[in-house]
Amino acid sequence: MAKGTVRYWAAAKAAAGVAEEPFEATTLADLVAKITLKYENPDLERVLNRSSFLVDGDPAGTRDPRTVALKDGAVVEVLPPFAGG
16 A cells, blocks of 8 residues: 655635645545545536546556556645646
8 A cells, every 4th residue: 555645726725625635545546436436526526537647747547547556655636627628
C-alpha cells in the first residue's frame, strides 16, 4: 500500500472541499474508489469520472486506472476539464 498526496484542482477542489490530502492506495483505480467512498458526494464522483490524472507529473492518459501503480511518496493530481474541455 503506497502512501502519497492527492491534489485537487478547480471543480475537484470545490467538490472535495480540500486542496490536497494524504492517501493510501495501490493503484489509481483504488485511490479513486477510496475518494468516492470517503466523500459520498455525487458532484465529486461526476468530476472524478471526467478528470485527467497526473501521477508524479506523468499523465495517466487512457491507461486502465487499475494498471497505474502508485508508489510511496507519489503525488496524484486530479485535473477536471477546463473551459468546457
